[in-house]
Amino acid sequence: MVIEAKGIVTRFGERTVHDGVSLQIRENEIYGILGESGSGKSVLMKEMIMLLEPNAGEMMVLGKDLGTISYKEAQQLRREWGVLFQFGALYSSMTIAENIEVQLKEYTDISKEMRDKLVRSKIALVGLDAHVGSLYPAELSGGMIKRAALARALAMEPKLLFLDEPTSGLDPVGARNFDALIVELRKMLGITVVMITHDLDSIFSIVDRMAVLADKRVVAEGPLENVLQSQHPFVEAFFKNDYTKEKYVDKLEKKRVEHV
Numbered sequence: 001m002v003i004e005a006k007g008i009v010t011r012f013g014e015r016t017v018h019d020g021v022s023l024q025i026r027e028n029e030i031y032g033i034l035g036e037s038g039s040g041k042s043v044l045m046k047e048m049i050m051l052l053e054p055n056a057g058e059m060m061v062l063g064k065d066l067g068t069i070s071y072k073e074a075q076q077l078r079r080e081w082g083v084l085f086q087f088g089a090l091y092s093s094m095t096i097a098e099n100i101e102v103q104l105k106e107y108t109d110i111s112k113e114m115r116d117k118l119v120r121s122k123i124a125l126v127g128l129d130a131h132v133g134s135l136y137p138a139e140l141s142g143g144m145i146k147r148a149a150l151a152r153a154l155a156m157e158p159k160l161l162f163l164d165e166p167t168s169g170l171d172p173v174g175a176r177n178f179d180a181l182i183v184e185l186r187k188m189l190g191i192t193v194v195m196i197t198h199d200l201d202s203i204f205s206i207v208d209r210m211a212v213l214a215d216k217r218v219v220a221e222g223p224l225e226n227v228l229q230s231q232h233p234f235v236e237a238f239f240k241n242d243y244t245k246e247k248y249v250d251k252l253e254k255k256r257v258e259h260v
């Protein structure tokens with residue numbers, strides 16, 4: 001397992017967000033975290049990357065228990081993952097190349113020449129033209145910003161990639177291209193991808209397994225066909241409404257046939 005959450009409890013004051021959340025993420029899969037607004041998806045992801053600490057439960061990431069990890073181990077572990085936050089979050093006063101270089105400068109002794117080379121390779125990896133490196137975030141389209149932020153997340157060659165709603169704000173073509181890029185990167189780099197998503201196209205086409213958060217816990221987990229068996233109201237409303245039934249009829253039918 002790359003990530004294992006066991007009985008996670010999270011409270012903010014009087015409010016309980018998670019009350020026994022458990023899930024398991026395997027190596028090299030694309031794992032989706034779904035759930036309605038406010039169900040604690042982002043909080044759970046932040047707990048996986050040590051930006052927040054749960055009140056109870058165990059969070060194992062790459063074999064390390066985040067609850068008992070030493071400061072030094074935590075520093076090392078942080079280099080093993082890349083994160084793409086929802087709005088890209090690039091530094092606006094830096095060029096794209098400088099943005100991608102930030103962590104390489106901070107965490108490594110790599111020479112300037114080598115850093116430039118790595119930056120160029122990451123820009124190419126995410127499908128951007130070389131000249132984009134010298135532009136500022138304000139000069140890029142939304143889709144290019146996502147790709148640039150992805151290049152930055154990949155700068156340290158992580159084993160694990162966290163994506164918070166990667167296709168939100170992209171037009172349909174841009175969203176599908178981004179999905180294709182994620183699949184390609186997973187194959188090329190052998191990484192594990194954890195993504196929060198509401199995007200049905202992504203869920204039906206690139207997510208291998210997923211967890212559905214509702215009622216403060218995981219109400220359905222596994223591949224799509226498992227999740228579709230759930231009769232939880234959120235699953236019913238999200239996957240089994242008329243729109244989804246019509247748009248994904250082939251896939252829903254196919255899953256049913258495969259399952260029989």
Ligand SMILES: Nc1ncnc2c1ncn2[C@@H]1O[C@H](COP(=O)(O)OP(=O)(O)OP(=O)(O)O)[C@@H](O)[C@H]1O
Pocket residue numbers: 012017035036037038039040041042043044
């Ligand atoms: N640092 C914080 N302090 C206090 N409350 C918080 C904090 N972070 C999140 N919350 C609360 O925890 C709950 C879950 O938030 P979270 O952002 O994880 O939801 P989400 O499932 O990601 O929702 P969305 O799909 O709208 O992004 C919300 O009620 C939010 O207000």
